[in-house]
Amino acid sequence: xxxxxxxxxxxxxxxxxxxxxxxxxxxxxxxxxxxxxxxxxxxxxxxxxxxxxxxxxxxxxxxxxxxxxxxxxxxxxxxxxxxxxxxxxxxxxxxxxxxxxxxxxxxxxxxxxxxxxxxxxxxxxxxxxxxxxxxxxxxxxxxxxxxxxxxxxxxxxxxxxxxxxxxxxxxxxxxxxxxxxxxx
Amino acid sequence: xxxxxxxxxxxxxxxxxxxxxxxxxxxxxxxxxxxxxxxxxxxxxxxxxxxxxxxxxxxxxxxxxxxxxxxxxxxxxxxxxxxxxxxxxxxxxxxxxxxxxxxxxxxxxxxxxxxxxxxxxxxxxxxxxxxxxxxxxxxxxxxxxxxxxxxxxxxxxxxxxxxxxxxxxxxxxxxxxxxxxxxxxxxxxxxxxxxxxxxxxxxxxxxxxxxxxxxxxxxxxxxxxxxxxxxxxxxxxxxxxxxxxxxxxxxxxxxxxxxxxxxxxxxxxxxxxxxxxxxxxxxxxxxxxxxxxxxxxxxxxxxxxxxxxxxxxxxxxxxxxxxxxxxxxxxxxxxxxxxxxxxxxxxxxxxxxxxxxxxxxxxxxxxxxxxxxxxxxxxxxxxxxxxxxxxxxxxxxxxxxxxxxxxxxxxxxxxxxxxxxxxxxxxxxxxxxxxxxxxxxxxxxxxxxxxxxxxxxxxxxxxxxxxxxxxxxxxxxxxxxxxxxxxxxxxxxxxxxxxxxxxxxxxxxxxxxxxxxxxxxxxxxxxxxxxx
Numbered sequence: 054x055x056x057x058x059x060x061x062x063x064x065x066x067x068x069x070x071x072x073x074x075x076x077x078x079x080x081x082x083x084x085x086x087x088x089x090x091x092x093x094x095x096x097x098x099x100x101x102x103x104x105x106x107x108x109x110x111x112x113x114x115x116x117x118x119x120x121x122x123x124x125x126x127x128x129x130x131x132x133x134x135x136x137x138x139x140x141x142x143x144x145x146x147x148x149x150x151x152x153x154x155x156x157x158x159x160x161x162x163x164x165x166x167x168x169x170x171x172x173x174x175x176x177x178x179x180x181x182x183x184x185x186x187x188x189x190x191x192x193x194x195x196x197x198x199x200x201x202x203x204x205x206x207x208x209x210x211x212x213x214x215x216x217x218x219x220x221x222x223x224x225x226x227x228x229x230x231x232x233x234x235x236x237x
Numbered sequence: 238x239x240x241x242x243x244x245x246x247x248x249x250x251x252x253x254x255x256x257x258x259x260x261x262x263x264x265x266x267x268x269x270x271x272x273x274x275x276x277x278x279x280x281x282x283x284x285x286x287x288x289x290x291x292x293x294x295x296x297x298x299x300x301x302x303x304x305x306x307x308x309x310x311x312x313x314x315x316x317x318x319x320x321x322x323x324x325x326x327x328x329x330x331x332x333x334x335x336x337x338x339x340x341x342x343x344x345x346x347x348x349x350x351x352x353x354x355x356x357x358x359x360x361x362x363x364x365x366x367x368x369x370x371x372x373x374x375x376x377x378x379x380x381x382x383x384x385x386x387x388x389x390x391x392x393x394x395x396x397x398x399x400x401x402x403x404x405x406x407x408x409x410x411x412x413x414x415x416x417x418x419x420x421x422x423x424x425x426x427x428x429x430x431x432x433x434x435x436x437x438x439x440x441x442x443x444x445x446x447x448x449x450x451x452x453x454x455x456x457x458x459x460x461x462x463x464x465x466x467x468x469x470x471x472x473x474x475x476x477x478x479x480x481x482x483x484x485x486x487x488x489x490x491x492x493x494x495x496x497x498x499x500x501x502x503x504x505x506x507x508x509x510x511x512x513x514x515x516x517x518x519x520x521x522x523x524x525x526x527x528x529x530x531x532x533x534x535x536x537x538x539x540x541x542x543x544x545x546x547x548x549x550x551x552x553x554x555x556x557x558x559x560x561x562x563x564x565x566x567x568x569x570x571x572x573x574x575x576x577x578x579x580x581x582x583x584x585x586x587x588x589x590x591x592x593x594x595x596x597x598x599x600x601x602x603x604x605x606x607x608x609x610x611x612x613x614x615x616x617x618x619x620x621x622x623x624x625x626x627x628x629x630x631x632x633x634x635x636x637x638x639x640x641x642x643x644x645x646x647x648x649x650x651x652x653x654x655x656x657x658x659x660x661x662x663x664x665x666x667x668x669x670x671x672x673x674x675x676x677x678x679x680x681x682x683x684x685x686x687x688x689x690x691x692x693x694x695x696x697x698x699x700x701x702x703x704x705x706x707x708x709x710x711x712x713x714x715x716x717x718x719x720x721x722x723x724x725x726x727x728x729x730x731x732x733x734x735x736x737x738x739x740x741x742x743x744x745x746x747x748x749x750x751x752x753x754x755x756x757x758x759x760x761x762x763x764x765x766x767x768x769x
């Protein structure tokens with residue numbers, strides 16, 4: 054084989070491998086939407102729907118009681134209160150329930166907050182339907198304000214039998230800077 | 238001048254001194270650079286480990302504050318994985334692959350020079366943050382989030398030096414990818430006539446497969462740190478829950494890189510052991526083809542097991558079962574390898590020269606580490622073992638008494654070829670026995686404290702772990718000091734002090750690399766050998 058041919062062959066192999074490397078770099082980013090799709094399908098990581106459920110429950114399963122617990126956490130930069138009116142409720146699947154959450158802003162400036170829900174066990178996430186939730190939108194809190202934020206939900210009557218307790222966790226984040234950055 | 242030496246038109250007036258090393262396109266020189274660099278990083282990373290073990294010698298806080306301790310564990314991991322183990326294997330590949338397949342050099346010598354010379358600067362950037370931290374200059378914190386740099390610890394909560402870390406990981410990645418491309422192009426295009434794929438030495442095979450793994454996953458790591466960078470500075474929310482992202486996504490992206498990465502660090506070791514055991518058992522390798530297929534199976538399986546690192550994030554049962562079974566499946570091809578090595582030794586005329594001692598220690602201790610890996614794969618028990626010293630024990634058994642021991646084996650085996658003199662026997666024996674005993678004193682008790690619940694990455698521990706930790710630390714200092722013996726062995730060889738080595742430096746050694754004189758001349762195989 055002549056030297057020239059070999060050089061060409063080397064270049065060809067090199068190009069193929071480089072394309073592969075670049076494609077794999079792209080693949081890392083493709084994992085992001087792919088992950089979201091997987092989460093939607095499987096309820097992986099306890100993500101609940103980010104939009105309000107428009108359909109009501111088909112029936113109320115009176116002979117079954119499920120405990121729903123609420124956890125609230127403050128993310129980085131939030132120093133006000135963030136609690137729920139009750140820490141646990143006992144509901145029948147299909148029963149529409151309202152729970153009030155409270156957030157306060159002790160700062161001297163207005164803030165915008167975003168609450169992020171998560172359900173444990175993750176498997177239960179897609180059986181939790183919310184018809185109204187403060188987490189669907191950003192909530193603004195004026196300086197010194199204490200705000201009541203309702204959340205209305207029901208459990209799908211199809212909730213698997215082995216799930217007797219599920220925990221709905223909210224983390225509240227201060228997204229004021231983030232919103233300001235986007236608006237600019 | 239023949240074949241692929243077109244890049245090397247001036248090769249009979251090679252520059253000398255510093256220029257020789259800076260501008261080198263010679264695979265042997267670059268291999269040597271890689272190996273010394275790897276050893277320097279091994280000592281630097283080891284020094285950080287000594288800080289960790291000094292603090293953990295006794296319960297309570299004595300020497301460093303917890304913040305600095307976290308920086309030590311982080312940079313120790315990064316320096317060992319990306320600075321010592323990976324470049325060490327690339328150095329061996331550079332030296333040995335062309336010699337083993339009868340090629341005059343690597344296929345892309347200029348790129349080879351680049352891929353090495355990026356590395357020292359990458360580590361200069363990373364380690365500079367440690368110096369700044371240790372001497373209190375600037376924002377006094379090196380990366381402190383563990384070598385796995387989980388978000389949001391490394392994004393929202395990362396110190397300013399995280400950006401140095403990101404830059405240096407990018408550079409390491411580029412270096413690795415270029416090195417890997419070079420190996421593949423060399424193996425595909427530069428094999429001597431008659432050297433068919435299924436005649437290649439297993440070291441070449443395992444490296445070829447490793448190179449494919451590298452090209453597949455190093456860009457994913459680059460993607461992960463790029464996402465971190467944009468999350469930190471450009472307002473994206475890949476891993477930020479507040480903006481709609483998900484920190485758990487980071488773990489998926491990271492371990493999609495991270496699991497193949499651990500095979501990147503062990504497959505070349507399999508190749509080395511498969512070269513050494515037949516030599517000193519004076520029998521051809523048992524089950525050559527099955528070794529090749531086993532290596533390929535391990536590589537393929539490595540892409541579908543990543544979530545076993547994150548069983549505790551809360552996955553659906555079906556998911557954990559899938560990853561558990563896939564992980565356990567890996568022990569089948571790995572077991573094939575171990576049995577093949579044992580079968581090679583069976584009824585062989587074994588002698589126990591230094592490389593063989595390291596190789597046998599590798600087989601036993603690596604299997605030990607593999608077994609604890611199998612325990613960790615079981616989802617329900619992983620909930621107990623997760624993030625304890627049991628995990629630390631597991632991956633140090635496979636990485637230190639696995640990968641690092643294999644590199645010692647390789648060094649003792651090929652040092653005669655590299656330097657022309659046999660490694661010093663007395664120092665070598667001392668190094669081996671001292672390392673073998675201390676490595677077990679260092680890592681074996683970690684299984685016990687881990688099972689008893691001692692968490693990893695803490696600067697302090699409960700009193701009940703005090704005795705074990707004392708001995709672990711003693712083992713650590715002992716193991717660290719033992720490596721200075723290896724430094725002495727290498728320096729003696731580099732100074733050509735020792736018994737002159739013949740071309741075939743070991744009696745039973747087979748392969749093209751033993752056909753060229755020792756030390757291997759600057760240029761070999763200007764005319765390709767013919768392989769029968």
